[in-house]
Amino acid sequence: MTRPIDLRSDTVTRPTPPMRAAMAAAEVGDDVFGDDPTVNRLEARAAEMVGKEAALFVPSGTMANLVALLAHTGPGDEVILGDQSHILHYEVGGVARIAGLVTRTLPNLDDGSLASADVERAIRPQTIHSPGTRLLCLENTHNRCGGAALSAATTAELAGVARARGVAVHLDGARIFNASVALRTPVDVLAAPCDSVSFCFSKGLGAPVGSVLCGSREFIARARRFRKLLGGGMRQAGVLAAAALYALDHHIDRLVHDHENARRLAEGLASIGPFRPVPPQTNIVVVDVLRGDVDDWLRKFEQAGVLAVGFGPGRFRMVTHLDVDRADIEEALARISRIAGATAH
Ligand SMILES: Cc1ncc(COP(=O)(O)O)c(C=O)c1O
Numbered sequence: 001m002t003r004p005i006d007l008r009s010d011t012v013t014r015p016t017p018p019m020r021a022a023m024a025a026a027e028v029g030d031d032v033f034g035d036d037p038t039v040n041r042l043e044a045r046a047a048e049m050v051g052k053e054a055a056l057f058v059p060s061g062t063m064a065n066l067v068a069l070l071a072h073t074g075p076g077d078e079v080i081l082g083d084q085s086h087i088l089h090y091e092v093g094g095v096a097r098i099a100g101l102v103t104r105t106l107p108n109l110d111d112g113s114l115a116s117a118d119v120e121r122a123i124r125p126q127t128i129h130s131p132g133t134r135l136l137c138l139e140n141t142h143n144r145c146g147g148a149a150l151s152a153a154t155t156a157e158l159a160g161v162a163r164a165r166g167v168a169v170h171l172d173g174a175r176i177f178n179a180s181v182a183l184r185t186p187v188d189v190l191a192a193p194c195d196s197v198s199f200c201f202s203k204g205l206g207a208p209v210g211s212v213l214c215g216s217r218e219f220i221a222r223a224r225r226f227r228k229l230l231g232g233g234m235r236q237a238g239v240l241a242a243a244a245l246y247a248l249d250h251h252i253d254r255l256v257h258d259h260e261n262a263r264r265l266a267e268g269l270a271s272i273g274p275f276r277p278v279p280p281q282t283n284i285v286v287v288d289v290l291r292g293d294v295d296d297w298l299r300k301f302e303q304a305g306v307l308a309v310g311f312g313p314g315r316f317r318m319v320t321h322l323d324v325d326r327a328d329i330e331e332a333l334a335r336i337s338r339i340a341g342a343t344a345h
Contacts, residue, residue, distance in 0.1 A: 002305035005332045007265075009309070010175075010203045010258070010283060010321035019207070019246045026242035030235050031057070032228070038238030042245050046212040049248070050176075050197050051188030054220035056213045056227060057241055061086075061174045063232050064198035064211040066094045068170045069135065070226040071219055072196070075100030077134040080122050080162075082108035084144040086172060087137055098230075102131045112142025113154045116161050123165045136162040139172040140190060141179045144311075147262075147284030147319075149179035152189045159193035171197040174211070178204050178282040181255045195219070204255050204283055205247035206322040209240045251322065258283040261320040261329045268333035272340045285318045286311055297339075304335040 006012045015023065029035030039057050047055040058064045065087050069079060079095065081088050083105040087095055095101050106118045124130040138158060140150040159169040171194040173179070173187075180187045191197040196215035201207035213223055227233055234240070259282050266277035266285050274291040289297060294310050301308055311317035320329070 002335075004305045004307055005324060005328045005335075006307045007318035007320065007324065007332065008307045010319045013206045013322045015208050015243055016206070016322075018250075019243050022242045022246040023239050026238040028236035028238035031237045032233040032235060036236065036238040036241070038241040038245070042241040043212065045245065045248065046199075047214050049187055050173075050191045050199070050214045052191070052197065052214040053217045054215065056220050056223050057234075057237060057244075058211050058213060058227055058232050059209060059234065060202075061172070061198060061200045061211045062091045062094070063227070063230060064200075064213040065091060065137075065170070065172055066098060066230065067223045067226045067232070068196050068198060068213055068215075069095055069099040069101060069137075070229075071215075071223040072168045072170060073099065073101055073134040076102070076131055078102040078104050078124065078131040079135040079137060080104045080106060080119060080133065080167075081137050082106060082112075082114055082139065082142075084108040084112075084142070085137060085139050086143050086174065087139075089144065104133070108142065108145055110145060110148070111154075112139060112145035112148035112150050114138075114158055116157050119158055119161045123162065123167055133165075133167050135168050135170060137170045137172060138194065139174075141175040141182075141282050141284070143174070143284065146278045146286040147175070147178065147280055147282035149182045149281050150190070151183060152185050152192070155190060156193040163193075163195075168196075169194040173197045173199040175200070175203055175282065177252050178255055178259070181252070182259055182282045201244035201247050204258060204321060205244070205251045207240070207243040207247045210244050212244075254322070255283070257325075258320040258322070261324065261326060264326065265318060265320065265329050265333065268329070269336070272333075272337050274340060283320045285320075287316050287318065289314050289316065300339045301336060304339055306332045306335050
């Protein structure tokens with residue numbers, strides 16, 4: 001049996017033996033009572049890293065975004081989202097169903113940003129007729145835009161437009177450390193223009209579970225109640241927070257290798273006839289399929305032990321991570337090359 005090379009997502013990584021040892025040794029308490037010293041340490045550390053006053057540990061990136069939406073707005077308010085945003089496409093409509101928000105979508109540009117003139121135009125004047133525009137959400141790195149990293153300057157420009165009109169800004173920074181490494185810009189600089197920022201430990205950072213939402217003390221106090229409402233109050237969560245702390249200590253600098261591997265993967269795929277990868281800036285490689293059906297290709301890849309996911313019409317996605325090294329990338333390319341050679345389309 002060929003060993004599968006799993007490039008579906010950077011969420012497929014398994015905790016390393018030293019990370020598991022850190023989890024086993026974690027000091028714990030009941031976090032809903034505020035008693036878990038490891039969670040408290042993680043929240044303080046995360047807030048400091050992104051330059052905010054406070055932080056809240058939550059089970060997932062989806063919950064971090066939903067809690068942010070709830071804590072920034074009230075039912076019937078309007079949120080401005082990119083039309084390729086994760087909140088819009090992959091969070092099961094929680095923005096409408098649970099937060100009760102009207103969504104105003106603006107076209108995402110290829111670099112994951114929005115046009116500032118579009119944001120300006122989308123902010124409604126306060127009238128008796130319209131929903132109040134309360135929140136702008138940005139995403140860094142941008143998943144559906146192929147892991148594009150949003151610069152601090154672009155973030156500041158877009159956030160500036162919103163905040164000048166009294167609209168708060170949330171940054172879905174699920175992969176903000178990838179952005180930080182790719183742009184050589186500290187995460188607090190990337191997050192500075194935004195009122196709140198969330199990021200995930202369970203993606204490129206390689207922890208098994210967990211995300212964090214950061215913002216002002218007052219905002220995080222409100223967010224804590226919404227986490228409880230959603231059932232996200234965990235008890236001896238220090239076991240999970242220990243993995244996240246380990247990841248912050250050991251798994252940030254190595255992201256540069258994931259980005260190099262993604263570039264090599266894209267370069268290799270580009271030389272195999274039917275595929276046109278978008279040159280990656282970070283660890284996500286989006287590939288346009290020029291010949292044949294995407295699902296057929298993905299099935300053949302899987303039979304050869306290479307896992308990827310469909311990513312909209314005529315596209316698939318591959319993501320590099322902690323559990324694939326350069327040799328795995330070369331092996332994946334060799335397997336795909338053999339399939340493409342043997343496939344007459
Ligand atoms: C940009 C972005 N935001 C949020 C999430 C949600 O994270 P989770 O899967 O932990 O709910 C993801 C997951 O892939 C993501 O890519």
